[in-house]
Amino acid sequence: EAQVTQNPRYLITVTGKKLTVTCSQNMNHEYMSWYRQDPGLGLRQIYYSMNVEVTDKGDVPEGYKVSRKEKRNFPLILESPSPNQTSLYFCASSLFNRLTYNSPLHFGNGTRLTVT
Amino acid sequence: GQQLNQSPQSMFIQEGEDVSMNCTSSSIFNTWLWYKQDPGEGPVLLIALYKAGELTSNGRLTAQFGITRKDSFLNISASIPSDVGIYFCAGQGRAGGTSYGKLTFGQGTILTVHP
Numbered sequence: 001e002a003q004v005t006q007n008p009r010y011l012i013t014v015t016g017k018k019l020t021v022t023c024s025q026n027m028n029h030e031y032m033s034w035y036r037q038d039p040g041l042g043l044r045q046i047y048y049s050m051n052v053e054v055t056d057k058g059d060v061p062e063g064y065k066v067s068r069k070e071k072r073n074f075p076l077i078l079e080s081p082s083p084n085q086t087s088l089y090f091c092a093s094s095l096f097n098r099l100t101y102n103s104p105l106h107f108g109n110g111t112r113l114t115v116t
Numbered sequence: 117g118q119q120l121n122q123s124p125q126s127m128f129i130q131e132g133e134d135v136s137m138n139c140t141s142s143s144i145f146n147t148w149l150w151y152k153q154d155p156g157e158g159p160v161l162l163i164a165l166y167k168a169g170e171l172t173s174n175g176r177l178t179a180q181f182g183i184t185r186k187d188s189f190l191n192i193s194a195s196i197p198s199d200v201g202i203y204f205c206a207g208q209g210r211a212g213g214t215s216y217g218k219l220t221f222g223q224g225t226i227l228t229v230h231p
Contacts (some may be wrong), residue, residue, distance in 0.1 A: 040125075043206075043224075045218060090159075107159050110157075111160055
């Protein structure tokens with residue numbers, strides 16, 4: 001089954017303790033992206049990647065890191081989490097590139113992160 | 117960064133009524149997208165619009181890409197209980213531009229349908 005898989009689904013951690021949220025897709029998609037969802041603010045893009053080893057900042061990249069060493073995986077890293085990073089996080093992937101600009105995003109089911 | 121203003125923030129309607137929501141932007145987008153999010157799940161694409169002025173339908177859903185490229189609306193006709201959810205608009209930059217991979221979402225419209 002074609003899907004985007006995020007882990008974990010729920011995570012409670014403390015300020016400053018490094019964490020990684022994994023994202024994997026099995027559709028051979030070039031494009032992957034991370035979003036955070038907060039009430040009243042919708043989805044805001046954190047980072048995106050157009051292909052392996054190509055990453056770019058979205059609208060709210062501060063406090064986050066990403067890597068794209070292989071096509072299927074796009075982990076989100078919080079080196080020193082803070083309470084304002086408590087949020088619902090979504091990973092997404094797409095066939096989207098400069099030629100297939102009309103390809104939709106496929107979203108994972110989300111990771112709810114709480115930083116105390 | 118670019119901002120999208122989506123309205124209304126929430127709607128409470130009776131089953132069978134039509135629904136309309138819209139998004140406006142201070143910037144031009146080359147693609148407008150509408151997504152729906154069910155509780156506990158990620159958003160799912162409903163309609164994609166690629167040309168200014170384009171009007172596209174998907175079943176009971178109709179969406180239009182504004183002629184100025186700065187706005188879009190989504191209409192749902194004859195609403196049913198399973199239409200409940202959060203609806204998001206999203207805008208995407210032009211091909212070849214530096215912001216091509218950036219996708220900007222609106223704040224969302226929470227739709228409640230009473231049977």
